[in-house]
Amino acid sequence: MNGSPFVAIRRELHKIPELGFREFKTQQFLLNYLSTLSAERFELKTWKTGIFVKVKGTNPTKMLGYRADIDGLPITEETGYAFQSEHEGRMHACGHDIHMSIALGILTHFVHHPIQDDLLFIFQPAEEGPGGAKPMLESDIMKEWKPDAVFALHIAPEYPVGTIATKEGLLFANTSELYIDLKGKGGHAAYPHMTNDMVVAACSLVSQLQTIVARNVDPLDSAVITIGKITGGTVQNIIAERARVEGTIRTLSPESMARVKERIEAIVKGVEVGYQCETSIDYGCMYHQVYNEKTLTGEFMTFVQEQTDVTCIECSKAMTGEDFGYMLKEIPGFMFWLGVDSPHGLHHSKLAPNEQAIDVAISLMTKYFAMKGND
């Protein structure tokens, strides 16, 4: 095992994944860790299941922010790790355990080696949903402690350890969850003519939704409609009275999101008429695109290129979503991908990030903050 204390911390956090706004043990773990550091060097405020930590500068003229998300996913882990999730049906399958341990590593460094400016560490709940970044940003705490610039990273399974990938401008998509409920008339499997079958209606709906990206979105633009879950019916020989279709929409602009939603609503209306049923649409949580401020991102990419132990790649935009986009809408900054070289991708039950990436990121970001926070 790697000797880094932050690898050991990651493993402890990996055991206790919790869903959005239920990160009680995670918050306690972070608070316990913070209680081991010199209290006079920082101020701490809890916010719901999240935490703000302001590490005091020696002669601050500004405040720099760093955000780490802290929630897990509803996935049953299949890594076989000795430190596998102890929470049935929950897993850190998006790397937030790594994100937290990196944030603690950077924070610990600056508690011991203060720089001129203040640093704000934001341990944010509910990134996977329903979204913690926006309400944190709107909180009284962040009105008082509003950083002048803010940064975050996300693990990238597809890149080797030592690779940093980002770009100026749009990095991640606009997202919206999608929940469609269908209610018809159930009945005996042998009497379909006396019912309105919601399994058939849901199947037709899912197929029609696929036509939106193919036929209604400009081929030079991009969008995604993924249906990740369909439920309906009760047993094999009863025609289903109800069905529910759950998914997510991704677009490269807020305008395209509005257009895609218009088409979804029209298609759902058509299913309502065609299958003589009642329908309702709920868009759940929505995330603003992640847009990297150009000057800061360009300067960061140059900084990374100057380091001997990491490689900087200019990547393409991705259809992933991140509520960190809300922070970047209000505060200049950027997000970047951190290579972790996993054979399995994000949201996979066997995601296995290479833990050496933790110290790579801590080392890179401590150097970056030392440069930015002393200028």
Ligand SMILES: CC(=O)N[C@@H](CCC[C@H](N)C(=O)O)C(=O)O
């Ligand atoms: C980085 C990442 O994987 N983020 C999630 C954000 C999900 C937002 C929301 N729950 C949705 O599904 O639209 C992603 O799936 O991209």
